[in-house]
Structure formats: C-alpha cells, structure tokens
Amino acid sequence: MTSNLPTPSIAHRLIAWHADQQRDLPWRAAPAGQRDAYAVWISEIMAQQTRIATVIDYFTRWMARFPTLESLAEADQQEVLKMWEGLGYYSRARNLHRAAQVVMAEYGGEIPSSRAELLKLPGIGAYTAGAILSLAFGQAEPILDGNVKRVLARLWDMDRSIDETATTNELWRLAGEIVRATPAGKAGEVNEGLMELGGLVCTPQNPRCLLCPLADLCQAARNGTQSERPVRTPRKRTPHYQVAAAVIWEDAPLQGRLLIAQRPQKGMLGGLWEFPGGKQEPEDADLPATLRREIQEEMAVEIAVGAPITTVQHAYTHFSITLHAFHARIVSGTPQAIGCDDWRWTTLDSLDEYPFPVTDQKIIAVLREPSDTLHID
DNA sequence: GACGCGTGGAT
DNA sequence: TATCCAAGCGT
Numbered sequence: 470m471t472s473n474l475p476t477p478s479i480a481h482r483l484i485a486w487h488a489d490q491q492r493d494l495p496w497r498a499a500p501a502g503q504r505d506a507y508a509v510w511i512s513e514i515m516a517q518q519t520r521i522a523t524v525i526d527y528f529t530r531w532m533a534r535f536p537t538l539e540s541l542a543e544a545d546q547q548e549v550l551k552m553w554e555g556l557g558y559y560s561r562a563r564n565l566h567r568a569a570q571v572v573m574a575e576y577g578g579e580i581p582s583s584r585a586e587l588l589k590l591p592g593i594g595a596y597t598a599g600a601i602l603s604l605a606f607g608q609a610e611p612i613l614d615g616n617v618k619r620v621l622a623r624l625w626d627m628d629r630s631i632d633e634t635a636t637t638n639e640l641w642r643l644a645g646e647i648v649r650a651t652p653a654g655k656a657g658e659v660n661e662g663l664m665e666l667g668g669l670v671c672t673p674q675n676p677r678c679l680l681c682p683l684a685d686l687c688q689a690a691r692n693g694t695q696s697e698r699p700v701r702t703p704r705k706r707t708p709h710y711q712v713a714a715a716v717i718w719e720d721a722p723l724q725g726r727l728l729i730a731q732r733p734q735k736g737m738l739g740g741l742w743e744f745p746g747g748k749q750e751p752e753d754a755d756l757p758a759t760l761r762r763e764i765q766e767e768m769a770v771e772i773a774v775g776a777p778i779t780t781v782q783h784a785y786t787h788f789s790i791t792l793h794a795f796h797a798r799i800v801s802g803t804p805q806a807i808g809c810d811d812w813r814w815t816t817l818d819s820l821d822e823y824p825f826p827v828t829d830q831k832i833i834a835v836l837r838e839p840s841d842t843l844h845i846d
Numbered sequence: 847g848a849c850g851c852g853t854g855g856a857t
Numbered sequence: 858t859a860t861c862c863a864a865g866c867g868t
Contacts, residue, residue: 516864520855524864557852560867594866614864634847664864673862674857704861737851785852786862827853 474686476650480659486682487662495529502657506580506605507538513600514561527556542569550740550824564592582606609656611644616667622699626688632702712790713756714746715797719814722796726814733810742823756793767808771800779835783828794832
C-alpha cells in the first residue's frame, strides 16, 4: 500500500523548513525539544480540536493566572473552568486540573518524562505524550495529530480512510520511522515541523504544494490526488432539538436574584453553570410544559412560566438546538440539588464569577440589555 | 470500534 | 445559510 520514502531526507528538510518558517507563538519561547514541560502540556491540551488563533489568548491568560503546575493544582476547579470558559470540551480543563494534583502528589510536582507515566495522567493520550516527550524533553518519540495524519497520508498517497484503526496504526509507524531517522536532539523540531507544515502548507483545502519542502517526494502530488487526501469516513447527520431554559427570579423579573444550577461533573458542559431547563420531549405540550417538568425533576420545585426572553440558535458537533429562555418564578418548594450538582441565588452582576456555556452567556447578555420588552405577564 | 464531548472560523 | 471540522481523549 505504501512505497518507501527516504525518511532521513524528510527529517532533514523538515528541520530546515521549520527553522525558517515556523510561526511565532507564545508557547514557543524556547527551542522545540527544550521547552518547559508545563507550558507544552497546557498548549497541547488547549490546541486539541481547537484552532491556534483561538488558543493564543487563552494560553496567555492561563499562564498569567496559573504560571506553574503547583499554582494550577492549588486552584479551585470553578476558577479553572472560568479560565476555560468558551474554549469548549471542558473535560480537558477538569482533567488538566486533576492531573496537576496527581503530579504534585505522585511526582513531587515534576512532570514525568516517560511515555508510560504520562499516559496514566487524565487527559494525556498518545499524541499529547509524544508532544511533551519530544517538545519538552527532546526525546525521539513520534506524534500523530490531524496535521501529521494529513501530511503523511498525502506523502504516501494513502487510499484508506485515516479514521480507520489499521490506517492510524500505519501512520503511527511512519511517524516513528521519521522521528527515528532524525539527528539526536532534533525530534521536537521534526515533530513540530510536521504539524506546522500541515497547518501552513499541507492544508485540508488548497494545499500550497509549490511552497512544500517535500513536494518532490509526495506521492499524492505525483498522482494528482492531493484534494482527495486524506480520505475521511463521513460523519452522521446531527439532529436538532428544542430546548427550554428558565430565568427564575426570586422577586420580580429583572430584580433581585435569579436561580442558576451547576451541571453534573460527568457529561456535557460538566461543572459549568446554567439556567435550569432541558430538552423538549414528545409528551410536553409546549416549551413552558417542558420547563415545568424539567425543573420539577431537577430541583423539586414547581414553577410558573412567564414571558419569553430570547431565542438562541446553537450548533454543537453532534446535534444542534434552538434554546428558548423564559422568565419564571417558583410557586412552591425550595430548590434541591437532584439533577444538578449545586444551585445558587445570584445577582445579575455576580454571574460573571461563574463559568457558563456560550448559550447561557447569550441569555445573560440579553438580560443585561436596557430594555422595556422583558416584561413578565 | 463507536460514540460523546464545544466552539467559532472558513468556505 | 449550511456544512465542515481544528495540535484528541475517555469510555
């Protein structure tokens, strides 16, 4: 399925190209291979499934607030999630926080420098382990992320989907061959060069093959199949749901305190706060009925639903929603944390202290708009 | 192996 | 406007 390519030449060219073309990013203060392991770790976790342009500001703020692994381990989880607010995939932040505490307790605060030990830490998988080992500790360990998959799938013009396990194994093997053909101490530069090449030149659409240092070796370029590589397994269509959220006022609408609930640690948006509510089910006559049912189940109170506030459209990766927010008040009962981890009465101003998903942030923005239209009936 | 897990930029 | 999907990991 693959022809042999000169891996020492690939490594050599990647080192030269990387030295000349790599971007100036805040986590690249030191040369690849001798960076602070904590900074490498944070940047790699943030960059998972996330665009670099988005990561830059989050990384800078994070390192200002949690400059050391110890400062992260000692922080409150709510503050960690607040720093992650808006980045998505919040288990990354929860795992990072837990792993920092493990490293403090088990390794005296020193990030381990072996693959086996790194893989034990929550949130560190094969890719992140390889990145830390090569970029921080200079070890000749391979990495395989989306960029490297794409570059290698084109170099070897692979016609099997890169999402299949067999293909992934083959790609890991090739990434290992390249990094082992690298001069001592240069593995970080080669690994980062592969990623950077994928990010700047060997892009998913319209690859800049004329600028590629490996163009004459590339089997996809030779065969004219760049736009067909890598082969991906098509994903399923995403369903759409109607979701209702209640802004429950302790006193009158837009006055005094309102009720927020903390989502369970496990599952979607775990540990974040929200306006209580949920998905509309077939038995719900309308969205106010959805709200009354959900909040009775989650917090054991009966509510009266008032005027609509706003509607938010949002597309997640695997489904999309229309979120309808309503004013509401409690008719009977006192809130209990049943379907949520915790709940609070808070003022509109102090909502900033809590981490919220972007959908609820949009509701908050509307509540803060000076407006005469937010009456309850 | 398949699925759950967020967000926003590009096209 | 709709669709894709970016430096993956855990279950």
